Amino acid sequence: MPTELGGGGLGLTAAAQVVRELGAACSSTAMVVTMHYAGTAALAAAGVDDVLREIAAGRHITTLAFSEVGSRSHFWSPVSSATADGDEVVLDARKSWVTSAGEADSYVWSSRPLEADDPMTLWYVPADAPGLTVGAPFDGLGLRGNSSSPVEAEGVRVPRSALLGTDGAGLDLAMTAVLPVFLLLNASASVGLLRTLAQETAVHLQKTQLTHLGQSLAQQVLPRTSLARLQIESDRTRALVDDALSAVESGREDAQLLVLEVKAAAGEAAADAADLALRACGGAAFRKESPVERLFRDSRAARVMAPTTDALHDFVGRALCGLPLLGDA
Numbered sequence: 001m002p003t004e005l006g007g008g009g010l011g012l013t014a015a016a017q018v019v020r021e022l023g024a025a026c027s028s029t030a031m032v033v034t035m036h037y038a039g040t041a042a043l044a045a046a047g048v049d050d051v052l053r054e055i056a057a058g059r060h061i062t063t064l065a066f067s068e069v070g071s072r073s074h075f076w077s078p079v080s081s082a083t084a085d086g087d088e089v090v091l092d093a094r095k096s097w098v099t100s101a102g103e104a105d106s107y108v109w110s111s112r113p114l115e116a117d118d119p120m121t122l123w124y125v126p127a128d129a130p131g132l133t134v135g136a137p138f139d140g141l142g143l144r145g146n147s148s149s150p151v152e153a154e155g156v157r158v159p160r161s162a163l164l165g166t167d168g169a170g171l172d173l174a175m176t177a178v179l180p181v182f183l184l185l186n187a188s189a190s191v192g193l194l195r196t197l198a199q200e201t202a203v204h205l206q207k208t209q210l211t212h213l214g215q216s217l218a219q220q221v222l223p224r225t226s227l228a229r230l231q232i233e234s235d236r237t238r239a240l241v242d243d244a245l246s247a248v249e250s251g252r253e254d255a256q257l258l259v260l261e262v263k264a265a266a267g268e269a270a271a272d273a274a275d276l277a278l279r280a281c282g283g284a285a286f287r288k289e290s291p292v293e294r295l296f297r298d299s300r301a302a303r304v305m306a307p308t309t310d311a312l313h314d315f316v317g318r319a320l321c322g323l324p325l326l327g328d329a
Contacts, residue, residue, distance in 0.1 A: 012181065013245045016188040023192025027298035028145030030189035035063040035099040038182040039108040045177035046164035048124055051106065061100060064178070065107040065125070065151060066306070069094040073306035075110070076171055076326055078120055080153070082111040089114065089163075091123065091131075091156040101149040102127070102134040108164065108178070109153075116168025124162045131156035142297030175325070179307075180248065183263040187241045190266035190302055193295055194234035194273050200291045201227050201277045204284065217280075226280035230273045237269040257319055264312040267302025274299040 015037050022030035039062035043051055054060035070079035080093030091111060098107065109125040125132070135150035165173045205218040205227060217223045244258035274296040278285045285292040303309045315325050323329050 011249070012184065013249055015181075016184055016241070016245055019185045020188040020192040020195075023189030024196045025192070026145065027189060027193055027295075027301070028143050030192065031143060031146045031148075031186075031301075032063075032100050034182065034185040034189060036061050036104075037185055038178050039063050039106075041177045041181040042108045042122060042164060042173060043124065045173055046122070046124075048164070051124065054105075060106065061104045062106045062108060063098060063100040063104040064182075065093075065095045065098045065109045066174070067095060067097045068110075069096045069150075072096065073304070073308050073311065075306045076119060076174070078110045078112055080111045082114050082121060082123070084114050084160075085157070087160055088157045089123070089160055091125065091153045091158065093151075093153040095151040095153070097138070097148055098134075098151045099146050099148050101147055101151050103147045107151070110170055110174070113168040113170075116166075118168030118171060120170035120174065121167050122164040122170035122173055123158055124164055125153075125156065125158055129156050129158065141300055142294070143301045171326075180259045183259050183307075183312075184241070184245060184248070186302060186305070187237075187244070187262035187266035190263075190270040190299075191234070191238045191241050193270050193299060194230075194237055194266075197270075197273050197277050197292065197295050197299075198227070198231045198234045200295070201230060201280050204281045204290075204292070208281075208284070217282075223280040226276045230276045230280070233269050233273045233276075237266050240265055257316065260312060260315045260319060260325075263302060263307070264309045264316070267299075267305075267309055270299040271303060 019030050019034055022033055040055055043062065051060060055062065066075040067073065068078055068080055071077045080091065083090045091109065093111065105127050107125045107127060109123040110120050111123065113121040131154050133152045133154070135152065138144065138148040164170070205223050206216055208217045210217065241262050244262045247255035247258050277292045278296060281292055284290055287293060307315070318325055318329060
């Protein structure tokens with residue numbers, strides 16, 4: 001399991017701290033950086049040194065292009081094709097969600113293998129490759145600022161040297177290099193969101209007055225107890241993510257299990273805490289001008305972002321039972 005992100009050699013814990021601070025300020029920006037780091041991990045594992053040098057110099061942004069219309073959140077089962085044509089490979093795909101689509105310089109692209117029997121092959125695809133089309137920008141419940149859009153590939157040609165690793169080994173690369181980085185950084189973004197939720201809720205309770213009582217909301221028992229529960233959830237989640245990072249960095253035996261746990265735990269904690277913040281702040285938190293309103297919407301995304309919370313629960317259960325993470329149990 002990697003402890004260093006390729007290119008600039010940024011340690012995983014340091015990267016997590018960057019994403020945590022971004023998550024506290026803007027979840028969409030945190031997602032852009034998370035996907036960039038996850039894509040960089042794939043390029044580092046495959047030894048794409050020329051691109052890594054550009055990334056290290058701050059001249060190149062990469063991102064993942066895994067999710068597809070046909071297999072949805074089951075990123076480990078791409079349905080898009082890669083067809084050999086002499087010294088080139090022709091890619092055809094309908095990618096459903098690509099963060100930074102149209103803004104990134106390259107995509108870490110998944111497809112079915114050229115010839116291997118395994119489920120996935122990964123490619124380095126320049127964002128300006130002819131045949132790539134970026135669809136309409138995402139306009140959903142939350143995370144609206146990360147330039148997430150569908151991307152279609154119609155007869156996109158890349159050299160065979162664009163192969164990351166070997167044909168058919170993409171799933172192994174994704175699971176060992178990409179997924180740990182994505183899970184830990186996604187969880188770190190949720191930790192940042194949780195911190196801001198607690199801070200904004202505390203500010204609201206202190207400044208909002210019940211004029212007829214001559215008291216602030218902070219002087220009421222129920223809002224205070226909701227805030228307390230929110231803060232406890234924030235601290236508990238931060239401790240879990242920090243422990244997972246420490247386990248990975250030190251090579252602890254429980255590292256893999258903790259990595260599988262963190263996104264599910266942090267995503268659920270963020271969603272539950274946002275519910276608490278709404279209850280504590282009342283109707284004012286439903287207004288667009290309230291920061292809690294945006295945080296509430298953004299907190300919903302981690303649950304349905306691949307691998308989803310349900311999928312991660314299955315992974316954790318499989319790991320505890322000594323079963324393979326994917327395939328027949």
